[in-house]
Amino acid sequence: MNIEEKNFLTLSLDRFEQLRSLGTKTLAQLNDDNIHWSPDTESNSIAVIVQHLYGNMLSRFTDFLTSDGEKPNRNRDTEFVEQKLLLTELKKRWDEGWDCVFDAIRPLTISDLDKEIFIRGESHTVMEAILRQISHYAYHVGQIVYIGKHLKGAKWKTLSIPRGKSEEFLTVPFKQ
Numbered sequence: 001m002n003i004e005e006k007n008f009l010t011l012s013l014d015r016f017e018q019l020r021s022l023g024t025k026t027l028a029q030l031n032d033d034n035i036h037w038s039p040d041t042e043s044n045s046i047a048v049i050v051q052h053l054y055g056n057m058l059s060r061f062t063d064f065l066t067s068d069g070e071k072p073n074r075n076r077d078t079e080f081v082e083q084k085l086l087l088t089e090l091k092k093r094w095d096e097g098w099d100c101v102f103d104a105i106r107p108l109t110i111s112d113l114d115k116e117i118f119i120r121g122e123s124h125t126v127m128e129a130i131l132r133q134i135s136h137y138a139y140h141v142g143q144i145v146y147i148g149k150h151l152k153g154a155k156w157k158t159l160s161i162p163r164g165k166s167e168e169f170l171t172v173p174f175k176q
Helices: 003-027 044-059 088-103 125-155
Strands: 114-121 122-125
Touching: 003 044, 003 088, 003 125, 044 088, 044 125, 114 125, 122 125
Parallel strands: none
Antiparallel strands: 114 122
């Protein structure tokens, strides 16, 4: 077992937790009206993005090792229809989706990483499937944060290093 294999599951859980945290901190800054705003009819609101993530998380991670990641009861198209959920309802789905992800990944072991699973009938190793979902979730969490920041403007509470403060966050100066 090499260092990459040993740490892959821990690192994946850390990345998923970082993504969850960014979305949670964004949702905490918004209200019921904010989550349903979109810039145009072809764009998704935060609510729609969370609806989609929720559906995807439940589909991909329920019975993760034993059934196709595209469950027959999932209706992906309806995830993209604005449901006018309240922020409290949306946060509940957000947490339920992430809980499903973590409940599926935490019990995995290194020996599970090479197992074959399927998503829409396409074969993946467990490692490939996890990487696929990290990528997918990062894409959508970035959208959520961007929309949230746009809506809050000057009232936005930054989720990373504030502008003009980079030097304060340097822990080890670079030396050649």
